[in-house]
Amino acid sequence: MLILDHVQYTYPNTKQSFNFNIKVPDTGITALLGANGAGKSTLIRLMALLNNADHGTISFNNRTVTSDALPEDFYQEVGVVLQDPATMLFNTTVYDELAYGPNQIMPSEKVIQLVNEIATEFKIADLLTQTPASLSGGQKKLVSIACIVINKPSLLILDEPFDGLSVANINHLKNILVKRSATTKIIIAHHALASIIDMIDDAIIIEDRQNGDLITGKEQLINLSGLY
Numbered sequence: 001m002l003i004l005d006h007v008q009y010t011y012p013n014t015k016q017s018f019n020f021n022i023k024v025p026d027t028g029i030t031a032l033l034g035a036n037g038a039g040k041s042t043l044i045r046l047m048a049l050l051n052n053a054d055h056g057t058i059s060f061n062n063r064t065v066t067s068d069a070l071p072e073d074f075y076q077e078v079g080v081v082l083q084d085p086a087t088m089l090f091n092t093t094v095y096d097e098l099a100y101g102p103n104q105i106m107p108s109e110k111v112i113q114l115v116n117e118i119a120t121e122f123k124i125a126d127l128l129t130q131t132p133a134s135l136s137g138g139q140k141k142l143v144s145i146a147c148i149v150i151n152k153p154s155l156l157i158l159d160e161p162f163d164g165l166s167v168a169n170i171n172h173l174k175n176i177l178v179k180r181s182a183t184t185k186i187i188i189a190h191h192a193l194a195s196i197i198d199m200i201d202d203a204i205i206i207e208d209r210q211n212g213d214l215i216t217g218k219e220q221l222i223n224l225s226g227l228y
C-alpha cells in the first residue's frame, strides 16, 4: 500500500540527510522505532507528503505520489497526526474541530451524529463546547487524533500518539486503535517498544537517519524491546 523506494531527503538548513527504502506492511499496526533524532518524524513528514523527497519515489496504493502532483483524495485516504497537536487545532470549539472533515462530505444531521459517536468513543464528549486552546496537552492530543480518525482514513499515521496521556487514556487509546486496525492500516512512531509491544504487529527500525529492518514476529520484537 505504501512504499518508499530509495527516498532521499536533506533538510536545507541543517543539511541532515535521510535515506528511506521501506515497504510498509499492508495491514495491522506497524511501529516506527528509533532513538531520539533518528528520523521518525522526518519519515512521517515524507510519508504524509508534507516534505518533498529530493530523490526516489513514494507510492501509495500503486500510484506514485508527490506533494506537487497530489492525488485529490490523498488526504481522505491518509490521515496524519503530527507530534505537536497544537499545530492541528484551529477551530473555535472542539465540536467544530471534529466536524471540520465530515462537513466537507456529508449533511449536517449526519455530521452531528458522527461527532457524537466519535466523542463518546474517545471519551471527549464533555469537551465539545470548549475552545481547543483551553485544553490540557493530553486533551489536545486526544482531540487531534479523534479529528483525523473521524474521517476514516484507510491509512492512519500517528507521531507519538501516547505522549502526554495518562495511563487510563493510553490504555483507552490503545483499545480504540487495535479495534480500528481491523479496517485501517496504522503506523505509530514511538520511542519505547515495550510499552506498545502488546498492540503492534511489526516494527520498522530507523537508525542514523536510515531505515533498518522490518521486524516481524512477537519473539523478535520482544528481543528488541531492551534496545528501542
Ligand SMILES: Nc1ncnc2c1ncn2[C@@H]1O[C@H](COP(=O)(O)OP(=O)(O)OP(=O)(O)O)[C@@H](O)[C@H]1O
Pocket: 011, 013, 014, 016, 034, 035, 036, 037, 038, 039, 040, 041, 042, 043, 191
Ligand atoms: N525542521 C527541521 N529543520 C532542520 N533539521 C531538522 C528539522 N526537523 C528535524 N531535523 C533534523 O533531523 C533529525 C531527525 O529529527 P526527527 O524529528 O525526524 O527525529 P525523531 O526520530 O522523530 O526524534 P524524536 O524521537 O526525538 O522525536 C534531527 O536531529 C534534526 O537535526
